[in-house]
Amino acid sequence: MRLAPVALLLAFVFVGSATAQEQIVKLSSPGGATLVANVMRPAGDAKRPLVVINHGSPADGSQRARMEPPRYPALSSWFLARGYVVALPLRRGYGESSGTWAEAYGRCDAPDYYNAGLQSAADVQATIDFMRAQPYVAADRTLVVGQSAGGWATVALSSRNPPGVPGMINFAGGRGGHQKLPGGGIGNCTPDALVQAAARYGATARVPVLWIYAENDSFFEPALAKRMVAAYDRPVRRPATGRSAPSAATVTTWPAATTARPSGRRWSRVFSTA
Incomplete structure (x- = not known):
């Protein structure tokens, strides 16, 4: 059922x-x-393509309530400069967004990553629906981007094939990273379950998804990322593995990502606002 949300303007800068x-x-x-979202847009009344950028989830759950609406200045500025409207929602249970945290995956030794991802994806879809109702958004031109848990939400949403979405980008997506393991130590909770969930998403997904991970990712290391994308079962959707993860102050171009051609199309065409 399509939601009919009502916007409340809180701030304008x-x-x-x-x-x-x-x-x-x-x-x-x-x-x-009720979800809180940060919306950035170029000036003017022209209808613009939309990008929805989705945040991760802190390993320490007590930090969720203190999260603020994300901005991701470098990434947001990149899309703004190319004529996009940028929406950055806080999902249920994060910061000032209301509702119970919906994306819990259960016990570390028996996680349900599949349904956790679909819960996250529902909030992403609600954001898309709301933004497409705005007079300055072109309803048929939307990109979805996410990192970590937000990347996992993006992959989950791909299984629903939302119309008007020509492509998605998953930056280091996954769940269950940096957790206390039942046998002691810190690591990923049951990585095989991530691979199985990725396979279920890929079984129905038809929208192109670009997967990007770093070699030194301590949450979802390259071997696991490759297993996930292989299970997702589209040969062109493979992780673009950089030499190392960028620092918070730098922007790194991943060469393999710029040449990937999901469904036979260059990603530059997916990003095009023309």
């Missing part, structure tokens, strides 16, 4: 330059929860 606008909105999510 200029970001990046005098021509970019930023505002905080509220929108409805499944079960009646």
Whole structure:
């Protein structure tokens, strides 16, 4: 059922330059929860393509309530400069977004990553639905991007093949990283379950998804990333593995990512606003 959310303007500031606008909105999510989202857009009334960027989840659950609406200035500025409207939602149970945290995956030794991802994806879809109702958004041109748990939400959403989405990008997506393991130590909770969930998503996914991981990713190391994408079962959807993860202050171009051609198309065409 399509939601009919109502926006509440909370703040309005200029970001990046005098021509970019930023505002905080509220929108409805499944079960009646209210999500808080940061929206950035170029100036003017023209309809623009949309990108929804999805945050991760802290390993320490006590930090969820303190999260603020994300901004990701470098990534957001990249899309703004190319004419995109950028929406960055806080999912249920994070920060000021209401509702019970919906994406719990259960015990570390028996995690349900599949349904946890679909819960996250429902909030992403609610954001897409809300943003497409705005007069400045082109309803048929949406990209979905996510990192960590937000990347996993992106992969989960791909299994639903939302219309008007020509491509998605998963940065280091997964769940269950950096957890206390039943046998002691810190690591990923039952990585085989991640691979199995990825296979279930891939069984129905038809939208191109670009997977990007780093060689020194301590949450989802390259061998696991390759297993996940292989299970997802599209040969062109493979991790673009860089030499090392970028620091928070740098932007790194991953050469393999710029040449990937999901479904026979260059990603530059997916990003095009023309």
